[in-house]
Amino acid sequence: MYLIDSIRESVSNFKIKDSTLIANAHFNIGELFRYSHKGDSAYYHYHQAQKIFKIQNEDYKLAKTLYGLAVILKNEKDLTASELVSIQAISILEDLKQTNEVRETKAFLFNNLGLVFSELEQYKESIEYSKQAISLKETLKGDYSLSIYNSKNNLARSYKMAGQYELALQYYTELLEDRELIKTKPDTYALILDNYAHTLYLSKQFNELPDLYFKALHIADSVNPKGYNSILINQHLAEFYKDKKNIDLAKYYATEAKNISAQYHNDQLLSSLLLLSEIETGDKAVNYLHSYIKLSDSLQKNERELRNKFARIQYETEQIERENVQIAKERMWLFVISVSLIITSFLLYLVITQRNKNRQLQLIQKQQEANEEIYNLMLSQNEKIEEARALEKKRISQELHDGVLGRLFGTRLSLDSLNFNNTPEAVQTRSQYIDELKNIEQDIRKVSHELNTDFVSGAGFIDIIKTFVETQTIIYKLDYKLDHDSVINWDELPNKTKIHIYRIVQESLHNIHKHANATRVDISFTLKNNVICLTIEDDGSGFDNTKSKAGIGLKNIKSRINDINGTLEFKSEINKGTQLIIEAPIT
Structure with a gap:
């Protein structure tokens, strides 16, 4: 149980993303519970593994999980469900590459179907599926001798229950001739020997009886005293002595079978109680019969409860799965809406940003146009100023040339006319004025020329x-x-x-x-x-x-x-x- 608890704890620690590991863990726990005869717990973990393997398309692992479920259902007497699950698993395996592992699992499924139909007392189908299991196991690579022995034992048992005693004895004889079997698997040998002896009993061949029963019981007890195989052997001995009218020995072995079966399996306890009710007489027989009926009702009730529990497990699991699907859908829509809002917000941001950029560019363009207009006005104003300056210089030049220079020229001529006064003082004075006027004239001409020259142009x-x-x-x-x-x-x-x-x-x-x-x-x-x-x-x-x-x-x-x-x-x-x-x- 410590190992099971450890694996179960590991399942809870796995992240959901590692689904395959979770499924493998569920499968392994189911296997442990199956071999521990805890059917409901095994069923739960097999069912969990089945869902994940199906989602992950792990077909081979899915088929192996279905085989485990089929065995559990068969052990708990839900034979129809076991049949359906086995056929479903075989259908999955048929579509896979026929490797050694695939054929092995298929052989086990055929063997399970053989046992199911044997329990349903449909021995023809049981014989057919058992033969298919044996045929497949004989082609497998590896040592499958013990598994083949078990399948042949099941086949012989079906022949026995179908009343085909010669064929049953033929298979039992073939198995018992393998002397290595008693060395390697004495418990299996004891079971086959008991079935062989019981077939002889049913076919009215009593020569080797009850010695074969005693030999089988001795081997079984040497391996596992008071073990499960001893139940069947004691029951067969009780039947034998009951038929031989040896009631004391019949009661003894039937009581042994009842006492041992009380520790193991209720089915065999039920058979032992029925056998004792047939052997005993009076009140004891009635008490055993009442115990048989009570146990039978209890077993049927337990089987119904277990089947209901299986159904409830499946329903609850499917309900949780539906809820998970709904939650996943809601999360997906929430994610889609969130992403849509983010994208919409981003696009809106881009649009607003682009509009702002466009407005900024338009503003810059308008500013540039305004600057160019201002500059043009500055240039135009500067040209007007330069033009006004030129006009003003020209006007001043003309004024100096036409006005001042003209008057000065007239004055100079007048002074020249006075030059006829030849007194030395007058001549000297006139000459000085004339020279001075000439100087003024040259200066004015120079200014006029400079003013008329556009030296600042450009x-x-x-x-x-x-x-x-x-x-x-x-x-x-x-x-x-x-x-x-x-x-x-x-x-x-x-x-x-x-x-x-x-x-x-x-x-x-x-x-x-x-x-x-x-x-x-x-x-x-x-x-x-x-x-x-x-x-x-x-x-x-x-x-x-x-x-x-x-x-x-x-x-x-x-x-x-x-x-x-x-x-x-x-x-x-x-x-x-x-x-x-x-x-x-x-x-």
Whole structure:
């Protein structure tokens, strides 16, 4: 029982995921209970193993489990159920590869069917199944001699019970001729010898009786004194002496059979009580008969209760299984609903996030459009200012040229006319005034010429760039250097090109602040072959050109360069900064 308790405890410790181990444990416990003649406990564990093996499609193990159930049902006199379970197991084995193990189990099932039909007194079917069991066992690899002896003994018994005594004696004789049997399995030999003697008795061949009975009883008692085989032998001796009218010996052996059977099996106790009721007379016979009837009723009641218990075990197990199935379905639906909610929430999150991103991008786009509009207004205002400055310079130039210079020229002519006064003082004075007027005239002409020259033309864009760079580098805490070629005529560039250059500088400074961890930036504008070259270089952390993925800022820069038919080149190394080189054609 300790071993059974240990295995049962191990079952409770197994995880559900290891179903095969659980089924094997149930099967092993069922086997132990079967050999311990605890039918209800064996039935429960066999039934548990059967369900799991069926789910796991373990057909061979399922068939072996059904064999155990069939034996239990036969032992508990539920013969019809035992027959059905045995046939079910054989049907499963028929579809499997016919290995030695499969054929062995099939042979045991045929043997069980032989015993079932023998109990049902359907001896023709019993003989047929016993023959099939023997035929299969004789083909098995290994030592199955004892199992074959048992099957032949069962076959001979069926022949005996069917009244075919010659065939029964033929099989018994064949078994008894094996002299190794009495050495290896004396208890089996004693049982066969008793059946042989009983067949002789039934066929009215009394020459060797009762000596064969005594020999069988002696062998049985030498192996297991007062054992189960002794019950049958004592019963047969009682029948023999009853038939011979030796009532005292008949009573003696019948009483021995009753006393021994009281310790073992109720069926044999029932047979012993019936035999004593037939041997005894008067009140004793009546008492034995009453005991027989009472025991018979009790056995029938126990058999019904046991069958009901089997049915209840099966019903409760199936009910638990149905509940488990329902729980599994509920869990599955809960899982499906949970997953659906999670997926729906995730999709909703993606939609909301994408909408926010779209709104943010739209806002950025609108900001860019507003910045471009502001910049265009700045350029337009700057052009208007420059135009007003030019007009004002032209007006002043014209005013100086046409007004002041004209009057001065007239004054100079007047002074020249007074030059006819030839006194030395007058001549000297006039000459001084005339020279002074000439000087004034030259100065005014020079101013007029300088005012009429547009020497600041195109300087507005660089001023905007310089102001922006100064502002941003202060915010970003960067040192900067801004160089530009004075020969670049920014007025020749379309506003679109200047806007893109302005935005590229803006985006570059933003990226340097955000990603480069730089302390200084150098910006230069040069003119080469009618192409403006913009170089932006920082002393930041740099990056690997071959591995880094372009962000939105870099993509925007590339898009702007493509829009003005320019080129873009990056030079960067880890911890050595980054250099951005842009070439934009003027036309």
